[in-house]
Amino acid sequence: MSEFEIKILTPETWELYKSARLNSLKESPDSFGSIYNQEAVLSDAEWKSRLDLKSRDIDALPLIAEHKGQPVGIAWGFIHKPNLQVTHIYQMWVSPELRGKGIAKSLLLEIKSWALGRGCSLMALGVTTSNEAAVNFYKSFGFVAAGQLEELRANSPLLVQPMTIELNSAV
Template sequence: MSKLTIRELMESDWRTYRELRLWSLQDSPDAFDSTYEEEEQWPDDIWRSGFTSKEGAALQLPLIAELNGIAIGLAWGVVADQNDQQACLNQMWVSPSARGMGIGHKLMLRVIDWAKDLALDAIVLSVPTSNPGTMHFYRAAGFQPNGERTELREGTELTAQPMRLELYDDAA
């Protein structure tokens, strides 16, 4: 029987995070606003520094999914400023061999629960328009398009659709 664990990454996990993040960029090069070639060049101190919030800056929830002890997915919730009332869901990715098992959904739910615990109003993200399956995944979870499409990253014709999930029903 397979055992799925979703846990928060700690600074001591930086090597595992680096490996998984670079794998995600290789597997899905058109899914992120960064590239494997960019991040692969980063020195170790940059990878480690991502886990330490600067005072007054980001609140964050870096998550890893492990199947039978093997890292197979990640997601990163971020509140860019302590005065923000929304979180951003970044770096969501699941290994091709583990897709279709609900792991992405479980990672997303952990970020949603975290945002609700912080009493935030919404979660935002940006979805590459070149992947209709991913767009459907977020729409099925309640995310709605939020604004005009933007350039996925500088120097590419790829676009991304901003999306937003309201965490609380205004009618309640």
């Protein structure tokens, strides 16, 4: 039996999402545009509503990885209208004690297959340039640098490298 399980998050499982997301923002503050203090104050209804894709009229795949019933990884695939060709990757995070076991790769493979099913031709993301583990992870998956560096957030010295991968349904 595999050590972890990947599930699609729903409004009913918002507590798993909240737990993993807040842990990720606390543990890896330089990896994300958002910060812990902004999200720690969200109400339960707001966490639930983030996962209510139908009422938000969005096309997205919010995933959670669980290990022994605990949320240990998250990632979103997100298609922004009107460009239906691109799946954006957000919020990728794996709990430190479970890194190096292929959890992030499995999350990304799930999103890739979802993106192909949606007819997308590209996946895109932004990664902090100093985040060696993540840069190497995305490169090993086949992502390449694409475009100018951007600020992680206003007034931050941290820079984000946009990366993309072309999707080929034959792979």
